[in-house]
Amino acid sequence: MHTAKTELNEVGVIEGPSDFLADVDAMLERAARHVPMQDGLIEKIKVCNETYATRFGVRLRGRMYTFHGWRSVHSNHPSPAKGGIRYAPDVHQEEVEALAALMTYKCALMGLPFGGSKGGLKIDPNEWSETELERITRRFAQELTRQNFLSPAQNVPAPDVGTSEKIMVWIADEYRRLKPNDINAEACVTGKPLAAGGIEGRSEATGRGVQYALREFFSNPGDVARTSLPPRLEGRSVIVQGFGNVGYHAAKFLAADGCRIVAVIERDGAIANPQGLNVEELHRHFTMHKTFTEFPGGAFHPDGDKFLTGACDILIPAAREGVFNSANAPLVQARLLVEAANGPVTFEADRILRQRGVVIIPDLFANAGGVTVSYFEWVKNITHMPFGLMERRQRQHENSLLTSTLESMLKTKFPDAIASLGGAREIDLVRSGLEEKMRSTYAQMSHLWNNAEGIDDLRSAAYVIALTRIKGIYEAIGI
Numbered sequence: 335m336h337t338a339k340t341e342l343n344e345v346g347v348i349e350g351p352s353d354f355l356a357d358v359d360a361m362l363e364r365a366a367r368h369v370p371m372q373d374g375l376i377e378k379i380k381v382c383n384e385t386y387a388t389r390f391g392v393r394l395r396g397r398m399y400t401f402h403g404w405r406s407v408h409s410n411h412p413s414p415a416k417g418g419i420r421y422a423p424d425v426h427q428e429e430v431e432a433l434a435a436l437m438t439y440k441c442a443l444m445g446l447p448f449g450g451s452k453g454g455l456k457i458d459p460n461e462w463s464e465t466e467l468e469r470i471t472r473r474f475a476q477e478l479t480r481q482n483f484l485s486p487a488q489n490v491p492a493p494d495v496g497t498s499e500k501i502m503v504w505i506a507d508e509y510r511r512l513k514p515n516d517i518n519a520e521a522c523v524t525g526k527p528l529a530a531g532g533i534e535g536r537s538e539a540t541g542r543g544v545q546y547a548l549r550e551f552f553s554n555p556g557d558v559a560r561t562s563l564p565p566r567l568e569g570r571s572v573i574v575q576g577f578g579n580v581g582y583h584a585a586k587f588l589a590a591d592g593c594r595i596v597a598v599i600e601r602d603g604a605i606a607n608p609q610g611l612n613v614e615e616l617h618r619h620f621t622m623h624k625t626f627t628e629f630p631g632g633a634f635h636p637d638g639d640k641f642l643t644g645a646c647d648i649l650i651p652a653a654r655e656g657v658f659n660s661a662n663a664p665l666v667q668a669r670l671l672v673e674a675a676n677g678p679v680t681f682e683a684d685r686i687l688r689q690r691g692v693v694i695i696p697d698l699f700a701n702a703g704g705v706t707v708s709y710f711e712w713v714k715n716i717t718h719m720p721f722g723l724m725e726r727r728q729r730q731h732e733n734s735l736l737t738s739t740l741e742s743m744l745k746t747k748f749p750d751a752i753a754s755l756g757g758a759r760e761i762d763l764v765r766s767g768l769e770e771k772m773r774s775t776y777a778q779m780s781h782l783w784n785n786a787e788g789i790d791d792l793r794s795a796a797y798v799i800a801l802t803r804i805k806g807i808y809e810a811i812g813i
């Protein structure tokens with residue numbers, strides 16, 4: 335059930351924090367018109383299968399504190415269900431259910447063998463010490479394990495807003511203690527540190543995926559022409575909202591591709607520099623001071639939100655949902671909006687932006703780098719074998735033999751670097767796998783956008799692909 339909508343905005347459209355789930359449903363229904371399916375199936379696909387709500391106590395600071403958490407499984411065809419865990423003081427059940435639904439559609443779009451899930455713990459992680467956070471997390475992990483909402487075969491969390499590699503490793507460790515006979519225990523969670531069963535490239539993966547998404551968009555001249563932007567990614571001006579895991583990595587990789595990061599918006603204000611910010615220096619400053627104030631490489635503006643409608647080519651929300659609504663959508667100046675966050679554009683804002691010709695690269699695709707590399711990590715964990723281990727030296731021997739044969743035939747000495755070329759390292763394979771997934775998925779979305787009647791935007795294209803795959807699973811298993 336959706337809770338009551340709360341506020342009337344200045345253009346008279348009712349919007350409130352509880353609209354997120356309704357918006358995700360509405361986006362699905364809009365696309366469902368293009369996917370013929372048997373009666374009742376869309377309702378089954380849309381609803382969340384189950385949500386586990388827990389209240390648990392932890393004795394801290396000489397007294398008992400009660401915490402409130404959720405884990406939703408939107409779908410578990412196929413299994414396991416996959417999706418992050420969010421730590422935020424304002425997280426609530428409907429938000430978790432909306433995010434779980436997005437995970438179902440994202441995994442289907444990307445062709446990953448996962449259902450959709452999401453978790454939330456109502457807590458401000460900054461208010462607790464590391465030791466306290468560990469005790470709270472371990473208690474939460476116990477609750478999730480007891481109820482089968484944490485397991486390599488059934489439900490696999492990952493980092494999201496307010497959670498980190500460290501939190502993932504506490505969850506994995508707690509699960510292993512409770513299930514010592516589960517040989518795949520390490521795979522109960524992804525986004526772990528490398529030393530604790532993680533995979534190279536996971537922490538950067540979502541930002542890297544945003545970079546690949548944009549590279550792919552800009553390699554399709556017809557798609558770029560719809561934005562009236564110049565045809566190259568290099569030189570484009572970019573505003574990013576949120577400088578956490580996703581926003582920082584996206585800004586870093588886009589700056590490396592020659593974009594100018596002209597402003598970054600955080601909770602307490604924005605930092606701007608029309609010449610382009612130095613992302614690494616900004617990150618060092620932000621990590622140390624937790625604010626952009628006093629950063630010497632740009633001008634600080636306490637009213638950060640005004641940059642959501644600031645002048646730029648590409649706008650990248652990478653913080654929370656519902657940032658663009660019917661009030662600010664008419665003012666957006668960017669021509670291209672990339673949804674690095676989940677659900678940053680409301681259903682109504684999406685309509686306004688499309689009407690105004692702003693192209694949106696939707697969350698289902700734009701931030702799918704995280705779950706894609708999580709998939710690689712999960713596969714690495716359940717195979718108990720690092721990627722590339724068996725082939726690396728064999729490739730090197732083959733290459734060395736080929737080089738020496740060619741050298742003697744051509745009477746030429748090749749550089750040593752060529753003769754000693756080996757198989758790919760884990761990070762190379764991860765990036766190559768991610769790039770392949772992003773490129774092939776974008777090609778399918780772009781094809782529908784440009785050719786299918788009535789599919790006028792990339793979001794609808796993404797949902798149509800996802801829905802077609804989900805429908806196929808239900809039909810195959812006979813439901």
Ligand code: NAD
Nearest residue numbers: 494495496540576577578579580600601653675676701704
């Ligand atoms: P994070 O906690 O690392 O970073 C979020 C950042 O946004 C923080 O620095 C926070 O201060 C800032 N922020 C919060 N509210 C803000 C506001 N109103 N204005 C400006 N800044 C604000 O979280 P993250 O992992 O980077 O996730 C960001 C978004 O990306 C979320 O929507 C998340 O669901 C989505 N996402 C994350 C991943 C992942 O791998 N971490 C994968 C897919 C999608």
